[in-house]
Every structure is written in C-alpha cells, then in structure tokens.
Amino acid sequence: MLIVMRHGASADEVQKVISVIEEMGYQATPMPGAQRTAVGLVGNDGRVDASRLEGLPGVQEVIHVSKPYKQVSREWRPEPTVVKLAGGVTVGGNEVVAMAGPCSLETERQVLESARVVKEAGAVILRGGAWKPRSSPYSFQGLGRPGLKLLAKAREETGLLICTEAMDPDGVGWVSEMADIVQIGARNMQNFSLLKVAGRCGKPILLKRGISATIVELLLSAEYLLAEGNYNVILCERGVRSFDTMTRNLFDLTAIPVVHKLSHLPIIADPSHGTGLRDKVIPMARAAVAAGADGIMVEVHPNPEEALSDGAQTLYPDQFTQLMREVRIIAEAIGRRVAEPAAVGA
Numbered sequence: 001m002l003i004v005m006r007h008g009a010s011a012d013e014v015q016k017v018i019s020v021i022e023e024m025g026y027q028a029t030p031m032p033g034a035q036r037t038a039v040g041l042v043g044n045d046g047r048v049d050a051s052r053l054e055g056l057p058g059v060q061e062v063i064h065v066s067k068p069y070k071q072v073s074r075e076w077r078p079e080p081t082v083v084k085l086a087g088g089v090t091v092g093g094n095e096v097v098a099m100a101g102p103c104s105l106e107t108e109r110q111v112l113e114s115a116r117v118v119k120e121a122g123a124v125i126l127r128g129g130a131w132k133p134r135s136s137p138y139s140f141q142g143l144g145r146p147g148l149k150l151l152a153k154a155r156e157e158t159g160l161l162i163c164t165e166a167m168d169p170d171g172v173g174w175v176s177e178m179a180d181i182v183q184i185g186a187r188n189m190q191n192f193s194l195l196k197v198a199g200r201c202g203k204p205i206l207l208k209r210g211i212s213a214t215i216v217e218l219l220l221s222a223e224y225l226l227a228e229g230n231y232n233v234i235l236c237e238r239g240v241r242s243f244d245t246m247t248r249n250l251f252d253l254t255a256i257p258v259v260h261k262l263s264h265l266p267i268i269a270d271p272s273h274g275t276g277l278r279d280k281v282i283p284m285a286r287a288a289v290a291a292g293a294d295g296i297m298v299e300v301h302p303n304p305e306e307a308l309s310d311g312a313q314t315l316y317p318d319q320f321t322q323l324m325r326e327v328r329i330i331a332e333a334i335g336r337r338v339a340e341p342a343a344v345g346a
C-alpha cells in the first residue's frame with residue numbers, strides 16, 4: 001500500500017503516517033519525490049485496512065498496490081529507476097549500456113585482452129565469470145577468487161566497470177567487495193536465501209531471468225532484493241527453455257516491453273545465452289535495443305574457439321565492434337544513446 005501525501009505536507013505529518021504504520025505492525029518506507037512524498041507500507045500479506053491512515057492530516061490518497069511484486073511495480077513507483085554506477089554510468093535512463101566480455105575468466109592475458117577489445121568497441125562494463133554454474137561437474141568451474149583479481153586489474157587498466165556472478169553467500173561477499181554489479185545467474189533466480197544476502201550486499205544487482213521462470217516470477221525474485229533495501233536492481237532477459245531445440249533458448253524479446261510496463265526497474269538483454277549461436281547474437285542484440293532494452297550483455301572473447309565455456313555463442317572482437325556501430329544507430333533512431341567508455345586507460 002502507498003500513502004500519498006499532499007503537496008507541501010509537513011515533516012511532522014509524514015512522521016505521523018510512519019508511526020501509525022509501525023503501530024499497525026508493518027514497515028514504513030518514506031519515498032520523497034520531486035512532485036510528492038509517498039510512504040510505502042510493506043510487511044502485509046493481503047489487503048490492509050487503511051481507515052486509520054486515510055484520515056490523517058496531510059494524506060492525499062491511499063493506493064492499494066494490486067501486484068504481488070509491490071515495490072518492483074509501476075504502481076509503487078511510476079517513474080523509471082535509474083541505477084547509478086561509478087564514473088557517471090547509468091542504467092535505466094536515456095543511455096543504453098553495453099556489458100561485454102568472456103563467458104569465463106580464464107587467464108590474465110585473456111581477461112586483459114578481452115577488456116581492451118570490448119572497451120575499444122564501446123562497452124562500458126566488463127563481464128566474465130569467476131564462478132561458473134555448469135551443467136556438468138566435470139566442466140570448467142571457473143578460477144574462483146583469483147578471477148576477481150584479474151577483473152580488478154582489468155578495471156584499473158581500462159576504467160571499465162565490472163559485472164560478475166556470485167553463486168553463493170560467500171561469493172556475494174567477495175564479489176560485492178570488488179565488482180560494480182553483482183550478477184545473480186539464471187539458475188539462482190529463485191534461490192531465495194541467496195537473494196536475501198544479495199539484497200543486503202550494498203552493490204547493484206543484475207538479476208537474470210530463470211531458465212523456465214515466468215516474468216511475474218522474475219519480478220517476485222527482484223522483490224526479494226528490494227524488500228532487503230536494495231533498490232539498485234537491473235533485470236536481464238536471457239532466454240527461456242522451449243520445445244524447439246533450434247536455438248539454445250527461446251530469447252523472449254517481448255519480456256522487455258512487458259517488464260517496462262509492469263515495473264520501474266531497468267531491463268537489459270543477453271542474446272548470447274538467449275540464442276546460444278554466434279550468428280544469431282548480432283540480430284537479436286540489435287532487436288533488443290530496438291525493443292527498448294536498457295542495455296545488452298554480450299559474450300566476446302579474443303579467440304572464441306579456445307574459450308573454456310560458451311565458445312559457440314561468443315563473438316569475435318571485430319563482430320562486436322561492428323555490432324556496437326549498428327547499436328549506436330538503432331539507439332539514436334529511438335531517441336537514446338549508447339553510453340561511451342570513460343577516458344581512463346585510453
């Protein structure tokens with residue numbers, strides 16, 4: 001439930017609303033806005049009797065949020081959330097951000113070379129996993145913590161921001177110490193205890209859609225993060241399982257406008273995992289930007305044939321360079337622009 005205060009309501013009036021919510025046994029979240037202040041009521045599982053709040057001085061109206069993913073919903077916050085990252089990079093505003101890099105971090109040379117090429121092409125965020133959620137326990141599992149050191153070095157050298165996955169609570173601790181964005185992967189989208197830890201880690205979260213998750217389930221998982229006080233959440237469409245084996249996943253482009261309608265959170269698109277096929281990544285990345293994605297996440301490797309994971313869906317550096325040229329034109333055609341890398345290390 002949202003208690004919308006009158007324009008010019010006093011701090012005492014807002015405080016009174018907060019106290020009454022707390023007396024009723026719920027939590028109050030004050031949300032000062034440019035036009036009006038609202039106080040959110042959370043902690044209820046069902047409709048709340050608003051009669052005590054409606055009559056309080058300074059209260060303009062009480063809005064019952066109909067969606068189960070309350071704080072994530074547009075009803076709760078009509079204006080889009082803009083996640084602010086270091087170096088003035090924003091996700092969810094007018095800029096379209098490119099996150100790119102290898103599937104797995106492998107060697108120092110591979111990480112640094114990847115960082116250089118994706119920056120050169122126009123990415124602002126370096127992606128790459130130190131811990132990899134692999135279907136087989138015998139597949140390469142990632143470098144672990146030494147991988148994070150390589151990312152730190154790449155950031156120092158290039159100024160790129162870092163997005164990397166945490167697979168368990170310890171990982172959230174280590175990743176949130178160094179990365180700019182903590183990624184929660186598709187397989188962990190409904191790992192609710194991990195989401196609670198991530199919600200308290202203090203860093204922006206990239207939450208990827210589960211392999212067979214509905215859009216409502218994705219939004220409910222994001223609600224876990226907001227419920228812990230982390231409002232810097234970026235969603236990611238990365239394809240879902242389908243009956244058709246022609247592509248690795250069914251890349252659900254419709255999710256982008258659907259999420260934008262239902263939620264104020266930004267959503268980016270990952271056509272690499274979405275399609276699993278190098279030659280399909282480029283058209284679907286272009287389509288995602290045209291559909292309004294707030295960014296793209298693309299796997300790029302200096303030498304994809306030698307990649308220890310996901311080589312078949314990984315772009316060659318020159319393909320990514322060409323894609324970025326095209327994406328700039330598409331972004332411009334819909335009144336947006338692609339975020340450009342900072343001058344660090346240029």
Ligand code: PEP
Pocket residue numbers: 103129133165184185186187208238273
């Ligand atoms: C990844 O981005 O490295 C990854 C493993 O993706 P997903 O969780 O979407 O499979």
Ligand code: MN
Pocket residue numbers: 103104273299309310
């Ligand atoms: Mn991958």
